[in-house]
Amino acid sequence: MSNCCATGALNAATQACPECGTVCKSVEMRTLYQQVKFPENQHITSGSYYFCPAEQCSIAYFSSAGNRIPKAHLRSYQEIRQGKLCYCFDIDTDLYLSALRVNRAESIKEFVIQRTKVGECACESRNPSGRCCLAEFKRLEKEQGKTAG
Ligand SMILES: [Zn+2]
Numbered sequence: 413m414s415n416c417c418a419t420g421a422l423n424a425a426t427q428a429c430p431e432c433g434t435v436c437k438s439v440e441m442r443t444l445y446q447q448v449k450f451p452e453n454q455h456i457t458s459g460s461y462y463f464c465p466a467e468q469c470s471i472a473y474f475s476s477a478g479n480r481i482p483k484a485h486l487r488s489y490q491e492i493r494q495g496k497l498c499y500c501f502d503i504d505t506d507l508y509l510s511a512l513r514v515n516r517a518e519s520i521k522e523f524v525i526q527r528t529k530v531g532e533c534a535c536e537s538r539n540p541s542g543r544c545c546l547a548e549f550k551r552l553e554k555e556q557g558k559t560a561g
Pocket residue numbers: 429430431432433434464465466469470471
């Protein structure tokens with residue numbers, strides 16, 4: 413559980429989302445069961461599932477066998493719509509972007525890195541992607557770096 417962030421990127425299979433075409437990474441069944449609301453969680457068919465991170469796409473999970481679970485059925489639906497960056501420690505994308513602009517982002521990221529190192533993150537269950545959010549932090553930094561020139 414504590415090594416989710418270390419191994420997350422290595423064993424990722426990918427598949428294109430049937431609705432929006434985004435390249436999606438594989439996700440464990442345990443993440444599905446911890447994300448999907450009752451009673452929808454009673455009807456999940458086991459299989460190889462992928463998570464679509466596109467905010468404007470209605471699909472959360474889809475399987476290679478053709479099963480689909482909409483984002484509206486997830487416990488984290490509100491958070492996805494709000495643009496949550498880190499589900500473990502409740503950090504919003506907007507908040508992190510403003511922190512980047514005023515050079516306060518480093519301490520926020522350091523906090524997440526530290527907590528993650530000692531195994532206090534919960535990406536597998538809190539993050540609908542089942543993966544560590546630290547990659548997202550880096551992606552935002554890059555984007556921000558570009559727009560800042
Ligand atoms: Zn999609």
